[in-house]
Amino acid sequence: MSIQDSSENTEFHTDSAQTWHRVHPASPAIRGWIAIVAVMVVLGRSFIEQLVQSTASRGERGGDGLPVWIVLLVIAAAVLVFGVGFVFSWFFTRYQVTDDHVRINSGFIFRQQRQARIDRVQAIDVVQPLLARIFNLAELKFEVADAGKSAMRLSFLKVDEAKRLRAAILARAAGVRVDPEHPSQVQEAPEQQILQLSPGRIIGATVFSVLSVSLLIVSLGLVVLVILGWWGALIGFLPVLLGLFAGYWNAFSKDFNFRIALSPDGVRLHYGLLETRSQTIPPGRVQAVSINQGLIWRIFGWYRIQLNVAGYGNEGEQNRSTLLPVGTVQEVLSVLSLVFPDPGVENPQAVFEAGLRGSAGAEGFQHSPPRAAWLGPFVWRRNAYRATRTALLCRHGVLTRRLQVVPHERTQSLQLKQGLLQRWLGLVDFELHSTPGPIRPLVRHLDLQTGRDLFSEQGARAATARRIAQSEHWMQPRPPEGQ
Structure with missing residues (x-):
């Protein structure tokens, strides 16, 4: 060997x-420097506290406590143990x-x-x-x-x-x-x-986000505390403020210099300020797509695209499931075509814009019946779906608009759910099960018979699409039909 x-x-x-x-031989240093610095900080702080206490008490009790050389020896030994451990980890x-x-x-x-x-x-x-x-x-x-x-x-x-x-x-x-x-x-x-997204776009998307709403609420709370004279309570807001500013920094640094490229390997994403990442998503690995627009972003016409990718799971790294952090309608449609090249309709732009901004039955979307207003007076016209030749489009949400796209061959399973109030109103929720990720494809409050028909039709579409789906080896020539 x-x-x-x-x-x-x-x-x-x-x-x-x-x-x-x-x-690479430098791997132990790159992987272990944070642990070594943490050990030095913890032990060093104890050393400083011991030194201060020893200095303060030297005049009263003649000084006691651990000698300085013992503390330094412990720090050196801890650093040596961690360093040797990382070297052994690299060697094996x-x-x-x-x-x-x-x-x-x-x-x-x-x-x-x-x-x-x-x-x-x-x-x-x-x-x-x-x-x-x-x-x-x-x-x-x-x-x-x-x-x-x-x-x-x-x-x-x-x-x-x-x-x-x-x-x-x-x-x-x-x-x-x-x-x-x-x-x-x-x-x-x-x-x-x-x-490629400009830094200005990234800054704007970060500022006009939910973080700013949270910051505004916290700021109002601080003003009320100051007016009431509860200065001691201000200390409790410090962790919240630090968390909000950390959220601003993370959102900006992760999306900084975001670039999308296309190659034979698949869709490539490049992003990051301090830690850079080059991400490659091979063709056919995308299980579901979601286009989201928050309430504040409507002013600027911005949207975010997220993905369910097989293998990613429910990870904390949300950026890995983000195909486009912020973009206009035209940019969204352009990027969407990279992972969903065949929308299955003759007028894709009109259909997808109706899914993003439309209401009622625009462009063939079937929405909830009027009696669904008892459960969602403002959203029943937004809850809708449309099946194209290649995918199912699910639309819902009023404050945060969502359009979810699931290719037929990526449908894992189907489910109809009905609560007590829905049973009285003759309504049902239709849900598609995708791989783990940020997207949960769902159509709310459909007519019961419409939901049953959709359940049967989507099952048949998914079975047919899987039979004719392209091989997992996407660059391998497909055999002639009939073989």
Whole structure:
């Protein structure tokens, strides 16, 4: 068995069963510096407190407490233990990429062996934290189709190597076989930039958001406390204010320099200020799309596009499920065509604009009956759906408008739900089950018979679409019909 250092590789080769690679030697420093700094801060604070107490009491009791050299020795020992632990972790971490699998072995006390089929890879990210950017390194993170429970990470590789490795994995997932005589020909696919958001747009979207509404409410509360003279209660608002300003910073820094590009690998997203991320979503991996517009954003005509991607799951990293953080109607339609190229209607712009801004039965949308006003007096005309040749469009929401698009072949299961009041009114909710993610496709308060018809028709459409769906190997030639 041979083990190679990835920092010495200049081209990508298919690995044999005996060939393994290590990540970059600088990985322990990049992964462990936060833990080491935290230990130094905690122990250092204790040391300073001990020093202050010792100085204050030296005149009264002659001074007691731990000597300075013991405290420094404890800090040095803790840093050494953590550092050695990360070095051992690097030494015992190795990986290989074959034609069919990605394998990662790690751990020196508790060993862990992980393996993922390449044809089940759903999306791949190249992530560069701030310190990794200084060393020109990147983390490779890719998801497989198991609801986001097995995100595999390689931390850290040289940026060029991470991109070549991503290209090789995506090529194999797409059904492209590497020429064994020329393995280095697997290069990163070229990309064509589709859209780039300006910093001004990102700042505007951050300022005119729910965070600002929360900040306004907190500010009014502070003014009331000042007027009443309850100065002591102001301390309780400090964590809230810090949390709001942290939310502003996170929203701006994560969406900064957001760019969308198209390549044979799929849709590529680039974003981030301090930590940059290059995200690749292969074709056919998007399970559902949601276009949202908040109340404040109506003034500017802005929308946000989110995705359910197989393998992402319910992760805390919301940006990974965001296809477009803020955009106009034309930008939304342009970006939507990248992941949903065939809308299945002759007039897609009119249909989707009716889904975003329309009401009642515009462009063939079937909405809730008038008796649904007893349950939603302001939303019954907005609750609607339309089935196209390729997808089901679900529309709902008044303050926050939502249009959800689910390709027929991505329908997981269907459900009709009816509460007590709905039973009296002859209404029913229709829900499509998608993979875990931020989108829950739903049509509220349909007529009972309409809901039953939609349940049967959508089940038949989904079954037919799955039979004729393109192969998971999206770059592999499809066999002629009849074979």
